[in-house]
Amino acid sequence: MKKNNIIYIILLTITFAGLFGSCSPMDEYLDKYTDGKEIQYPGIAYPAIMYSGKNRVVFNGFLMSDPKVSKIKIYWNSRQDSVVQDIERTSGIDQIVIPIPLSEGIYNFEIFTYDKKGNASIPINLSATSYGNSYQESLHNRMIKSISKSGSTVTIDWYSADPTSPYVEINYPLENGETGMIRVPQDSTKTTLHNYRKKSVFSMNTFYLPDEQSIDTFKMDSSWISVKEDVTGDYLLNTGSPFLRGDGGTSKWGTPLDWLYTSNVLNQDNNTKGGWSTIGTPSGVINFESKNYSGDGITNGKIYQTVELPAGKLDKGEDPLNCAIRELKEETGYTSNQIRKLGKIYTTPGFCNEVLHI
Numbered sequence: 001m002k003k004n005n006i007i008y009i010i011l012l013t014i015t016f017a018g019l020f021g022s023c024s025p026m027d028e029y030l031d032k033y034t035d036g037k038e039i040q041y042p043g044i045a046y047p048a049i050m051y052s053g054k055n056r057v058v059f060n061g062f063l064m065s066d067p068k069v070s071k072i073k074i075y076w077n078s079r080q081d082s083v084v085q086d087i088e089r090t091s092g093i094d095q096i097v098i099p100i101p102l103s104e105g106i107y108n109f110e111i112f113t114y115d116k117k118g119n120a121s122i123p124i125n126l127s128a129t130s131y132g133n134s135y136q137e138s139l140h141n142r143m144i145k146s147i148s149k150s151g152s153t154v155t156i157d158w159y160s161a162d163p164t165s166p167y168v169e170i171n172y173p174l175e176n177g178e179t180g181m182i183r184v185p186q187d188s189t190k191t192t193l194h195n196y197r198k199k200s201v202f203s204m205n206t207f208y209l210p211d212e213q214s215i216d217t218f219k220m221d222s223s224w225i226s227v228k229e230d231v232t233g234d235y236l237l238n239t240g241s242p243f244l245r246g247d248g249g250t251s252k253w254g255t256p257l258d259w260l261y262t263s264n265v266l267n268q269d270n271n272t273k274g275g276w277s278t279i280g281t282p283s284g285v286i287n288f289e290s291k292n293y294s295g296d297g298i299t300n301g302k303i304y305q306t307v308e309l310p311a312g313k314l315d316k317g318e319d320p321l322n323c324a325i326r327e328l329k330e331e332t333g334y335t336s337n338q339i340r341k342l343g344k345i346y347t348t349p350g351f352c353n354e355v356l357h358i
Contacts, residue, residue, distance in 0.1 A: 050128035051215035104132030172202035242284030320357040
């Protein structure tokens, strides 16, 4: 028994010596490509981020301690495409910013740094999106729930904003002729525009940041918004609350100041007054009444004012829109932030070829 045990121990010893003493295929592989020397990895760019952008991405990274780094290379599309940038290290922390123009899409990147001997670092893997026309066309300006105007103050009530839209920018005309600007944050539901110029429009642009890593802001085209307001008093005289009397009398019946009327409206006080009475609070209304309350009524009576719309002559070969802008300034002294063509009509078809542009 003792003899056999000695033989087993000798065989095991020989086996283990063979395992630890022989060279493996991996060792031979490493020796072939490294000459038996230690592999050196340059320092990586860290921290690092790849920002999304508009038809581009932007790499931003920092080199801290390794002074030997001399180049950085960024791969994408399974290493079919790449960009290389040389680096001049300083004694401190160096920032590397590399914009990469790209068509719209989602990209995965591998980033390597190199020293002057060509040694490569371990890779950094990052992802980012290049946004383009398809994304832009999917956007819209923030929806307005309602707009109201009181005096020179305009109030805008908003629907909820898109979560990727940080703000809306509004440019609006001020009473002093200048332009006011306000940015409406995402969480705002109500906006007030002070000293708003009468009979004008404002523009709004909604801005978007498509993701948290986006370095570029997308801006919507301007939407021009009109504000509903009562402009009756700008075009008509004596428009009520109360209507003023124009005949200088003191009786119940009279005629309205600044209004024209047909003769059959005068059916009170021996056919000298009519169309106005002291009814109402405050006193003074425009009305029709049968003669002496119980007599004949009024047929085809009319109380009215005339308003002349500014007209202009279209010069030969002139664009109708440019003509409208020019004539508005010449005839009224006003300019408009927005003019829209509604159409055109022939004023007297069959008689002449005159065209009226509206």
